[in-house]
Amino acid sequence: MTAAVRPPRARLGALLGVVGFLAFVEFTSGVLQGYYTPMLTDIARNLGVHDADVNWLEGSQLMLSALVVPIFAKLGDMVGHKRMLLVSTALTAAASLALPFTDSFAVFLAAWALQGFYVVWLPLEIALIWSRSRATGAGALLTARAAGLLVAALEAGAISGALIGGALIDALPLWIVLLIPAIAVVACFFVILLGVTESPDLHGGRFDTTGVVLLTLALLAFTGGLSVLRLDAGIFAWLLTAGGLALLWPFAVWERRTPDPLIDVRTFADPALWPVFLTAGLFGVSVLGAQAPLSTFARTDPAVYGYGLGTTGFATSLIIGLYLVAMIVGALSYPVAARLGTPRRALIGASMLVGVGYLMFLPFHDAYGQLVTNMAIAGLGSGALVAALPAAAAAAAPARATGQATGLTNGVKTVGGAIASCVFGIALLNGAQGAAEGTAGSFAGYVTVWIVCGLTGLAAAAALVLVPRNAFTDRAAGAVEVAGPAGTAS
Known part of the structure; x- marks a missing residue:
């Protein structure tokens, strides 16, 4: 060798x-x-x-x-x-x-x-x-x-x-x-x-101030609108959120025209990168948006509402702790799975674990052991994805944009979590009858959380199927040095 x-x-x-x-x-x-x-x-x-x-x-x-x-x-x-x-x-x-x-x-x-x-x-x-x-x-x-x-x-x-x-x-x-x-x-x-x-290797260049201003306005409007939506789903909140999304268009147009963009939007057309970014956004729904609802579901008193487990604070913390342990195991297992198969297959498997883990809540949510099992399965996939997504983006991106690619996985994941937090908050309030142990969430709202998290996990797996077979490997990474995203010169 x-x-x-x-x-x-x-x-x-x-x-x-x-x-x-x-x-x-x-x-x-x-x-x-x-x-x-x-x-x-x-x-x-x-x-x-x-x-x-x-x-x-x-x-x-x-x-x-x-x-x-x-x-x-x-x-x-x-x-x-x-x-x-x-x-x-x-x-x-x-x-x-x-x-x-x-x-x-x-x-x-x-x-x-x-x-x-x-x-x-x-x-x-x-x-x-x-x-x-x-x-x-x-x-x-x-x-x-x-x-x-x-x-x-x-x-x-x-x-x-x-x-x-x-x-x-x-x-x-x-x-x-x-x-x-x-x-x-x-x-x-x-x-x-x-x-x-x-x-x-430092790549220098000019800082894209105009891009920063456009992105700042778009993200402040969008995330601000989502925050207001959780408090009051009025017309102002919807307009603010829609305005933030609309501002992404002039940002994208500017980024395509500037020679040294803040975000190279052409990477969203790269066959190896766009499924990674989409997966990051879909993954953010569960990893950032679902943890609080799962905690409050466990704390809800079934004697009062007919659902939940009525766990103590310590018992609830054990569920969260075991979920985090499963994430550690998933993170350490990802490189082994990637070596035995391919990084692409490991990513697909991790996304499927997240989807299956949350969908298992639909039939299995009445016992402590069921919640722990579901969270452990989702945790294995989640830990692998947290480790794999930035590493995969780095391997697929051109050398000049490594930081951009790894940063985008985190940024898109955050946006996915923000959207999920808003949607889940509204869903849990819909039909709620009161509060118990700090939560007033409706059972229909919790079902919505489980379905959305499960389907987004499976959707991410489906998107990753479209990734080129040898993506994120050292052979593919070497090819990126010759041709940048979407065939552009590096």
């Missing part, structure tokens, strides 16, 4: 060292995502707001996430993925440090939104790993393995964060509890600064 296929041990050792440092960053990202959940009520009381106002925290981060991912991904391709990783980490650290020291809801909301810069970490990391590994001749395989390890670290951090946060909030003052994740993010900055080297 040639050195091009089996890279030198020194080069592999350096790459593994980078992955180890980045795994710490992703573990911290997971902590941020799981740590605050057990203390949201305490945060609301400290800020003097109603529990329902906590939803604005999610909405603000969602809007920022959808906007910053494509911008930072593009800047990563231009000036360096490590550099933008440092900038995003510094912004996340500053926002995290502000949270413990304010009792103003407006300031807390702004800091919470800015903390959402951590969403760019994983796509930037995958782009950085791909840029370092593609010269080895086994870049697709190495990137898939690295992505699995990073997602496993992410989910382990989420589990640890939820457990640690839940334990500390009962023992320490709130400001001290909120300070702990901020210190971890500061540590991440120095881990990246000292332990990670920059991408070997």
Whole structure:
């Protein structure tokens, strides 16, 4: 076997060292995502707001996430993925440090939104790993393995964060509890600064300011409209949402005409990439939109409503914890499945697991073991997709747009989750009779959640069938260096 296929041990050792440092960053990202959940009520009381106002925290981060991912991904391709990783980490650290020291809801909301810069970490990391590994001749395989390890670290951090946060909030003052994740993010900055080297190839170019303005207006209108829809499904909310979608047209026209676009919209016509982006959006429906409804379904008292399990908070957290463990197993299993078959088949299988897992809720939702089983099946597929989608996008994209491609998987996933959050919120309110254990969702609404999540999973699998057979492999990745997306020159 040639050195091009089996890279030198020194080069592999350096790459593994980078992955180890980045795994710490992703573990911290997971902590941020799981740590605050057990203390949201305490945060609301400290800020003097109603529990329902906590939803604005999610909405603000969602809007920022959808906007910053494509911008930072593009800047990563231009000036360096490590550099933008440092900038995003510094912004996340500053926002995290502000949270413990304010009792103003407006300031807390702004800091919470800015903390959402951590969403760019994983796509930037995958782009950085791909840029370092593609010269080895086994870049697709190495990137898939690295992505699995990073997602496993992410989910382990989420589990640890939820457990640690839940334990500390009962023992320490709130400001001290909120300070702990901020210190971890500061540590991440120095881990990246000292332990990670920059991408070997920087592509420069001009920053697409006009594209940023058009995309910002479109995403703010769209996600803002969705947020308003969850509160009041009036004509203004619908017009705002429709206006955001309409603004995507002039954005796409501009991006096609500019020589150095923020997002190369031609990638949406690439036979290997468009199914990946579509899968990311459909996957966002379940992975970002369904977790809260599943939690509230488990908490609903069947003696009052005739459905639900009436579980305690701890029993519900075990369901979520087992789901996250299944995601870890799925993330680590993806590179094995991709090697035994092909990445395309592994992606199809993962999407089918998500679809089957949620559709199993239709007949099986009356017992604790049934919920755990359904969530474990969906979790296996979800963990594989979280790891596989950015790795597949990196392998299929031209070298100049690696960050853009990996960032788009995250951005489109976020938009899918935003739409699902709105649709599911409306569905659960429709026909609801009251609240029990913090939820007033109707059974018909929960059925809607299960059907939509199941069908979107199967639809993603169907879309991936259309991907070229050898896509996302090292042989296909080598071809991308010769011809860019849709046959354009790289």
